[in-house]
Amino acid sequence: xxxxxxxxxxxxxxxxxxxxxxxxxxxxxxxxxxxxxxxxxxxxxxxxxxxxxxxxxxxxxxxxxxxxxxxxxxxxxxxxxxxxxxxxxxxxxxxxxxxxxxxxxxxxxxxxxxxxxxxxxxxxxxxxxxxxxxxxxxxxxxxxxxxxxxxxxxxxxxxxxxxxxxxxxxxxxxxxxxxxxxxxxxxxxxxxxxxxxxxxxxxxxxxxxxxxxxxxxxxxxxxxxxxxxxxxxxxxxxxxxxxxxxxxxxxxxxxxxxxxxxxxxxxxxxxxxxxxxxxxxxxxxxxxxxxxxxxxxxxxxxxxxxxxxxxxxxxxxxxxxxxxxxxxxxxxxxxxxxxxxxxxxxxxxxxxxxxxxxxxxxxxxxxxxxxxxxxxxxxxxxxxxxxxxxxxxxxxxx
Amino acid sequence: xxxxxxxxxxxxxxxxxxxxxxxxxxxxxxxxxxxxxxxxxxxxxxxxxxxxxxxxxxxxxxxxxxxxxxxxxxxxxxxxxxxxxxxxxxxxxxxxxxxxxxxxxxxxxxxxxxxxxxxxxxxxxxxxxxxxxxxxxxxxxxxxxxxxxxxxxxxxxxxxxxxxxxxxxxxxxxxxxxxxxxxxxxxxxxxxxxxxxxxxxxxxxxxxxxxxxxxxxxxxxxxxxxxxxxxxxxx
Amino acid sequence: xxxxxxxxxxxxxxxxxxxxxxxxxxxxxxxxxxxxxxxxxxxxxxxxxxxxxxxxxxxxxxxxxxxxxxxxxxxxxxxxxxxxxxxxxxxxxxxxxxxxxxxxxxxxxxxxxxxxxxxxxxxxxxxxxxxxxxxxxxxxxxxxxxxxxxxxxxxxxxxxxxxxxxxxxxxxxxxxxxxxxxxxxxxxxxxxxxxxxxxxxxxxxxxxxxxxxxxxxxxxxxxxxxxxxxxxxxxxxxxxxxxxxxxxxxxxxxxxxxxxxxxxxxxxxx
Numbered sequence: 072x073x074x075x076x077x078x079x080x081x082x083x084x085x086x087x088x089x090x091x092x093x094x095x096x097x098x099x100x101x102x103x104x105x106x107x108x109x110x111x112x113x114x115x116x117x118x119x120x121x122x123x124x125x126x127x128x129x130x131x132x133x134x135x136x137x138x139x140x141x142x143x144x145x146x147x148x149x150x151x152x153x154x155x156x157x158x159x160x161x162x163x164x165x166x167x168x169x170x171x172x173x174x175x176x177x178x179x180x181x182x183x184x185x186x187x188x189x190x191x192x193x194x195x196x197x198x199x200x201x202x203x204x205x206x207x208x209x210x211x212x213x214x215x216x217x218x219x220x221x222x223x224x225x226x227x228x229x230x231x232x233x234x235x236x237x238x239x240x241x242x243x244x245x246x247x248x249x250x251x252x253x254x255x256x257x258x259x260x261x262x263x264x265x266x267x268x269x270x271x272x273x274x275x276x277x278x279x280x281x282x283x284x285x286x287x288x289x290x291x292x293x294x295x296x297x298x299x300x301x302x303x304x305x306x307x308x309x310x311x312x313x314x315x316x317x318x319x320x321x322x323x324x325x326x327x328x329x330x331x332x333x334x335x336x337x338x339x340x341x342x343x344x345x346x347x348x349x350x351x352x353x354x355x356x357x358x359x360x361x362x363x364x365x366x367x368x369x370x371x372x373x374x375x376x377x378x379x380x381x382x383x384x385x386x387x388x389x390x391x392x393x394x395x396x397x398x399x400x401x402x403x404x405x406x407x408x409x410x411x412x413x414x415x416x417x418x419x420x421x422x423x424x425x426x427x428x429x430x431x432x433x434x435x436x437x438x439x440x441x442x443x444x445x446x447x448x449x450x451x452x453x454x455x456x457x458x459x460x461x462x463x464x465x466x467x468x469x
Numbered sequence: 470x471x472x473x474x475x476x477x478x479x480x481x482x483x484x485x486x487x488x489x490x491x492x493x494x495x496x497x498x499x500x501x502x503x504x505x506x507x508x509x510x511x512x513x514x515x516x517x518x519x520x521x522x523x524x525x526x527x528x529x530x531x532x533x534x535x536x537x538x539x540x541x542x543x544x545x546x547x548x549x550x551x552x553x554x555x556x557x558x559x560x561x562x563x564x565x566x567x568x569x570x571x572x573x574x575x576x577x578x579x580x581x582x583x584x585x586x587x588x589x590x591x592x593x594x595x596x597x598x599x600x601x602x603x604x605x606x607x608x609x610x611x612x613x614x615x616x617x618x619x620x621x622x623x624x625x626x627x628x629x630x631x632x633x634x635x636x637x638x639x640x641x642x643x644x645x646x647x648x649x650x651x652x653x654x655x656x657x658x659x660x661x662x663x664x665x666x667x668x669x670x671x672x673x674x675x676x677x678x679x680x681x682x683x684x685x686x687x688x689x690x691x692x693x694x695x696x697x698x699x700x701x702x703x704x
Numbered sequence: 705x706x707x708x709x710x711x712x713x714x715x716x717x718x719x720x721x722x723x724x725x726x727x728x729x730x731x732x733x734x735x736x737x738x739x740x741x742x743x744x745x746x747x748x749x750x751x752x753x754x755x756x757x758x759x760x761x762x763x764x765x766x767x768x769x770x771x772x773x774x775x776x777x778x779x780x781x782x783x784x785x786x787x788x789x790x791x792x793x794x795x796x797x798x799x800x801x802x803x804x805x806x807x808x809x810x811x812x813x814x815x816x817x818x819x820x821x822x823x824x825x826x827x828x829x830x831x832x833x834x835x836x837x838x839x840x841x842x843x844x845x846x847x848x849x850x851x852x853x854x855x856x857x858x859x860x861x862x863x864x865x866x867x868x869x870x871x872x873x874x875x876x877x878x879x880x881x882x883x884x885x886x887x888x889x890x891x892x893x894x895x896x897x898x899x900x901x902x903x904x905x906x907x908x909x910x911x912x913x914x915x916x917x918x919x920x921x922x923x924x925x926x927x928x929x930x931x932x933x934x935x936x937x938x939x940x941x942x943x944x945x946x947x948x949x950x951x952x953x954x955x956x957x958x959x960x961x962x963x964x965x966x967x968x969x970x971x972x973x974x
Contacts, residue, residue, distance in 0.1 A: 310930070334929060356929040379929055425893065431900040432892050433930050434908055434937065438917060439766050440885035480973070519791045520973040541794040554721075554786040556728045565721050569714065569793050 081105030081125075084113075084132075093126075093134065094118055102147075108132040108155070116161070120145045128154035131185060136160050136170075145173045151180040160189040162217055169194035169223070173201065181206065191219035192240065195227040195249075203232045210240035212263050221262070224249040224272075232257060242268040243285065250274050258283070265290045266307075277302055288313040288333065295321040299328060307333040314355070317342045325350060335360045336378070339368075348372055357383050357423075366390045370461075374468050375399060375418070379436070382418035382459070385427040389456040393418060397465040405466045416464040419455040421448035470494060470616060470647045471516060476525035478511055485511045487671040489525070498638065498648045500658045503668035504699065509651045510549065512668065513618055516649075517546055529616065542570065547609040549620040555594025559585065559604055562593060566608050576611040582633055583607060598625040610637055617641060617648040623657055635661060655692045667698055674698055714795050718803025719810070725786075726779070726811040735771060735812065739819025747827050753834040757841060758924055760820065764845045765917045769852040770877050772812060776856025777873045779808050781866040788974050801857070801969040805962065809853045813846040820845075837923050844916040847954045851912050852877070854961035861968045884911050901936045908937075912957045915950055 081104055084096045093115055096106045102122040110130040116139045120126070124147075133156045136142045140161040143152065150173075157170045169191035173179050179201040185208075186192045192208040195201065203222060212218030221237035221244060224230060228250040235257045237243040243259030246252060246269035258281045259266035266282035267289040269275070274296045281303045282289050288307040291297065297320070304314030314333035317323070323345040330336035336355040339345070340362040349372040352358035358378040359370075368391040375381045376399045395411070403414035422441045426433050435441050448455060473491040478484075485508045493499060501509050514520040516527055518534045518541075526533065532540045553562055563576055580586055583603040588596060596604070602625045609617065619638075623631060638661060642648060652658050658665070665682060667675035675682060675698060679691060686697040726732050742763060746756040783804065790800045820842065821829075829835055856873050863869035888907045892900055908914045921930065922941050930937060940946040 425889070429893050429896040429900070431896075431904045432889055434904045434914075434918060435885055435889055436921065436929060437762055438885045438914065440882045440889065443882065444889075514974065517792050519788065521971055538794055538796045541792065544792070546792040548785075548788055548792065553789065554725045554783060556725045557721075561724075565717075566789075566793070568717055569790075569795060 081107050081127075083107045083109060085109030086111050097121075097124065097126075100124055116140055116142050118143045120147060120150050122147050123149035125151040126153065126155070127151075128156070131156040133158060138162065140166075141168045141172060143171045145171070145176055145179060148176050149178045150176065152182070152184060153180070154183045156185045156187075157189070158187045160186075160191070162190045162219075164217065167191050167194065167219060167223075169219070172196065173198045177201065180204065185209075187211075189219070189240070191223055192221040192237070194220075194223045195225065195230065197226045198230075199227060200229045201227075201231075203230065203235060205234045206236075208235065208237045208240065210238065210262075212240050215241055215263050218263060220245040220268075221259070224252065228252065231255075238262060242266075243282075245269070246272045246275070248272060252276075253278075255279055257281070260284050262286065267291075269294060273297070276300075281305065282307070282314070284308075285312075287311060288316060290316040290318070291320055291323075292316070292318040293320075295323075297322075298324045298326075300324075300326050302328045304328065304330045304333060304336065306331070309334060313338045313360075317345070320345065324348070329353070330355055330358070338362065339365055341365065343367055345369075346371075350374070352376065352378055352381075354378065356380065359383070361385065361391075368392070369394070371395050372469075373397070376468070380420060380423040383423040383427060384419050384456060384459065385424075389459040391459075393459065393461040395463045395465060396461050397468045398461065399468075401464045401466075403464065410466050412464040412466055414464075415460040415462045417449060417452060417455060417460050419459050420445045421454050424454050470496075470530060471649075472526075472528040473512075473516070474526045474528075476512070476515060476522050476527065478508075478515065478520060478522045485671055486515070486522070489672055491666065491673060491676075493647060493649075496642070496645045496647050497663040498642055498650060498661055499664050499666055500662040501649055501651045501666045501668065502658065502695065503674075507668040508671050509668055510620060513546075513620055513649065513651065516618065517541065517544065543614050544616045544618060545609045545612050545614045547605055547617075547619040547622050549624070553593040553601070553604070555592060557593050558590050559593060559596070560589040562604070563608065563611075567611075570612060573611050573613070575613070576607060579607045579611055582637075583630060599627060599630070602626055603630060606634060606637070610641070613644075615646055617646055619648065619650045621651055621653070623652060623654055631657075655690075655695070659691045667695070669698070712799075715799035715803045715806075718790065718795070718800055719807045722783075722804045722807025723811050725783075726808055731775070731778075732811055732815055735775075736815040736819045739816055740823060743820045743823040747823055753824070753827060753829065753832045753838075756824075757834050757837050761841055761917070761920045761924070764816075764820075764841060765848070765913055765920070766881055768816065768845050768848045769881060769913055772809075772849045772852030773856045773873045773877045774870075775808060775812060776853040777860050777866075777870050779804070780857055780860035781869065784974075791974055797969050798966050801861075801965055802962070805853060805857055805965060809850045812849045812853065816845050816849065817842055837920070840923050841920055844919060844954075847958065848912060848916055851954070851957045851961070854958060854965060858961045858964045858968065861965060861972060880911055880913050885914065888914070905937065905940060909949070909953050912954060915953060919950060 082090060082096045082100055084090050084093055084106060090096050093108060093113055097118060097120055100106055105125040105127060108128045110132050112133045112135055114135045114137055116136040131154060134142055136159045138159050138161045142157050142160055152171060160170050161168045170186045170189050171181055172194040175197045177198060177200045181193055182204040184206045187209050189210055193203055208221040218241040220242040221240040222232060224246045226248045230252050232254045233256055237259045238261045241263050242265045243262040244254060244267045249272040252275045254277045256279045260283040262285045264286050266285035270292045272294050276298045278300045284306040307314050313335035314330045315337045317339045318341060320342040321344055326348045328350045331353045333355045335357040336352045338360045341364040343366045345368045347370045351374040353376045355378045357380045358375050360383045363385055370393045372395055374397045381398060398416050401412055401416045403412035405412055422445050471493045473489060476486050476489040478486040503509050511520055515522050529540045530543055534540060567573060585603060588600055622634060626634060638648060659679060664678050666673060682694050686694040688694040688697060746759050750756045824838060829838060855876060859873045860869040863872060892904060908918050922938055
């Protein structure tokens with residue numbers, strides 16, 4: 072056994088090395104060892120990492136699971152996985168096979184890993200204090216029912232998810248019962264369902280991510296104390312798509328995000344005490360679609376540019392404050408030159424109210440009658456919420 | 470040549486022609502006279518089938534006008550008001566009518582006769598009423614059809630043009646044509662026509678030559694003879 | 705056959721002269737330059753071909769019918785004497801009116817085509833993916849021109865009084881462009897308890913302006929906004945049957961007024 076160890080620093084695995092398989096290396100290694108996997112293809116699966124190890128790939132060695140099932144399972148603390156290229160994770164309808172699964176462990180680092188032809192990508196189960204950094208997950212999912220998620224967290228907390236690229240899976244990043252998570256500078260795009268999907272996850276921070284061209288967009292449900300800063304929600308364009316879906320959410324801060332070209336930029340239902348500050352909504356179908364039960368929300372300093380509908384409301388009751396936003400459709404004047412329009416702006420159009428009530432009426436979109444209707448409603452509001460106005464609309468986008 | 474049988478036409482409730490019979494068999498100049506609203510223009514337009522009669526038959530040179538439009542090749546028609554497409558030039562209008570009706574060489578002479586040379590490249594909308602009427606005459610007389618129908622041909626003409634027009638009409642008569650004219654100018658009628666067809670309230674009140682009319686009404690001039698015809702109707 | 709040939713030849717001659725007449729009319733140039741300037745301004749402001757196509761659609765589905773209607777009525781009344789001149793010629797009435805109708809509809813369509821087309825081509829339409837949307841836009845524009853000129857002719861043939869005729873024609877446009885949609889909207893809201901897919905589809909098919917608008921909307925990216933209803937529409941209009949049906953409807957809207965024109969023209973006094 073001692074002879075096989077190349078050095079105290081670690082174990083080398085390669086085609087011509089004494090140790091040719093990763094499984095063997097893991098079994099052989101002592102806790103705290105480093106395993107160096109040289110360039111090559113390793114047809115292995117169900118690898119169990121049950122002691123603190125650092126597994127490093129040199130020049131991206133390929134681990135080919137040959138569709139047999141799970142590839143790497145980590146059940147020990149302080150494990151680092153670095154620089155592997157894992158392909159062909161087995162698809163199953165009964166168990167969620169992952170390329171890398173971390174179970175009940177802490178202080179793990181998964182970085183520089185490339186995953187292709189996967190089912191689930193990186194799956195954290197009841198784990199904590201870890202880092203998922205700079206990985207690339209490229210799936211080729213076609214149908215929701217037989218595809219998995221890119222980065223999947225379940226009952227995990229204190230994890231940093233940063234600088235990853237996830238595309239072509241079901242949900243790019245999925246969090247369920249995952250608290251105090253930081254998701255930053257990730258790119259999640261072209262996923263079948265959600266770019267980011269989280270439920271029952273509190274005190275999380277999302278910054279500087281890009282969510283682009285996902286089937287449905289980003290969904291945030293049943294969560295509280297979330298911060299979302301500087302994210303980009305782009306091109307989520309389809310009949311049932313949105314940039315960001317908020318459902319049963321409390322105490323959110325949504326600031327400085329850019330929503331560009333989404334069917335619905337933000338769809339909200341049952342969201343309370345949400346602050347929308349300095350976001351930009353550009354060329355969306357609906358910028359904000361309020362579906363009901365939203366109280367004490369604040370919209371300030373946002374820019375609404377060329378959206379078909381700025382704000383859509385399904386009730387006449389409003390408990391939300393719009394103040395000091397810029398609206399590209401605003402046609403008021405500013406006599407005192409203080410940069411704030413002298414006439415309030417009403418972001419809810421009559422047509423959006425009608426469409427909410429009878430969705431089929433959308434077929435009249437962009438007809439002259441609707442323009443006339445909206446104009447007359449603007450002049451003397453009858454149907455739209457009276458108090459739903461921005462009393463201080465900005466004259467210029469800042 | 471022209472045979473009208475039992476012609477009836479009303480516009481809404483206003484009966485304009487009722488059971489009118491007219492048969493013109495020989496060549497010559499025929500004046501269709503009558504007070505305003507007596508149906509002169511309606512009769513002419515019925516012959517040209519611009520007005521569709523309610524009842525009755527019209528034959529021109531033996532052809533039923535209901536069945537064909539070709540018979541109009543045999544008629545040169547001068548409409549009452551010469552209001553042409555204003556964007557066309559005179560030259561283009563002439564070319565167009567020729568294009569629609571067939572070849573003719575006669576227009577050069579007529580252009581010269583009415584001194585229309587300077588107006589050929591002017592748009593019709595910019596012409597004076599008199600010049601327009603000259604163009605109108607030109608368009609009618611440049612073809613050689615056996616029947617001519619002239620609706621108020623003298624309207625707006627200066628004396629010189631009037632003389633030229635009379636000469637033209639007589640010239641055509643010499644060729645053995647049948648010429649129908651409506652006019653309000655009695656001296657013109659008296660000078661030019663062989664026979665008078667006098668319409669009153671939708672029917673022919675008198676048909677015959679001027680001399681007969683004068684004799685019948687015991688008047689020495691046509692104007693008074695016509696007046697008598699009108700009065701006798703009121704009586 | 706001989707007769708048909710003759711009829712065709714004379715009709716084409718009338719068409720040619722009506723067309724020439726209009727081609728020189730100041731109004732054709734105003735119409736042409738209006739579209740030219742509109743397209744230029746849109747391209748200048750948007751800097752994006754497909755965006756400009758969307759804005760252009762809003763203008764086209766409303767203005768083309770209006771201008772077709774007004775032009776049709778104006779041309780009819782202004783060319784009455786010309787028509788009378790032609791009526792005295794050995795020409796069939798059908799060829800006169802059909803020729804005039806086609807003359808005006810064609811010259812308006814061409815004004816639209818070139819007025820909007822030239823700026824877009826200069827802007828690089830042929831290298832753009834928007835070319836199909838744009839072609840569809842122009843095609844529906846042409847259809848709307850033919851439809852509304854025909855309707856305008858029908859109205860003017862039935863009204864000797866030109867002010868009345870003008871009034872009816874504008875009223876017709878107002879109905880098709882605005883009032884119809886109001887009634888449509890009302891009925892959708894009133895019957896909201898019931899499944900409305902069929903009703904909304906039917907309501908759209910019956911009005912050429914709505915049909916054109918929806919056809920273009922579905923082609924453009926914006927169709928995602930139509931949501932579930934849009935999906936139903938897309939399913940229908942995306943099929944061959946749907947295309948066929950909309951083409952048939954547009955053709956019917958063109959052909960029926962033309963038959964009305966011919967029928968009325970054959971029985972009318974001048």
